[in-house]
Amino acid sequence: ILNVEQSPQSLHVQEGDSTNFTCSFPSSNFYALHWYRWETAKSPEALFVMTLNGDEKKKGRISATLNTKEGYSYLYIKGSQPEDSATYLCAFNRPSNTGKLIFGQGTTLQVKP
């Protein structure tokens, strides 16, 4: 059984703070690492998909890095805004013809105005 671990479980920050979360995953037989953003009462939406060691992706104030050799990824949010409040999921998949993802439990971010 693959384990994808995310930390912290939850986070409360003030508007304007920068923050980061961690996702750890098995480093063997790696194919891709995904980050999803999941707002309350909505469905998860993909933020980033990363495949190469050293990958860095950026979308506005949100960025992510990937270390496949040691099995971790960081998600950074610069200058958090209330609209960033959501649960951030990471998911891992190995090479396969099924596309199955193993999800972590998520980090729930609350940004206070």
Add this chain to the structure above:
Amino acid sequence: NAGVTQTPKFRVLKTGQSMTLLCAQDMNHEYMYWYRQDPGMGLRLIHYSVGEGTTAKGEVPDGYNVSRLKKQNFLLGLESAAPSQTSVYFCASSYPGTGLPYEQYFGPGTRLTVT
């Protein structure tokens, strides 16, 4: 382009009743998935399908059955509902072609309560 849709959005069942959840996608995706989401448990894969006419078990398949008779539809059935199946159910689809590897697109979810 509606993406991934799910019906119904909400349902209350009594123990022992049966029901079918419908997932439909209009993106011509090959792969489809059913997840359940429970507090503190994250998303857990129930069943999945890699193409029309094929299905396979995921992490938590017991008590559920699925069918993929048409490429665009993926049905999840509960033959005899139990309170432990109270959950939010999400359908997702993805396409193993060019572009992002296996990015999944999610439906809006179905909230099921079994009393």
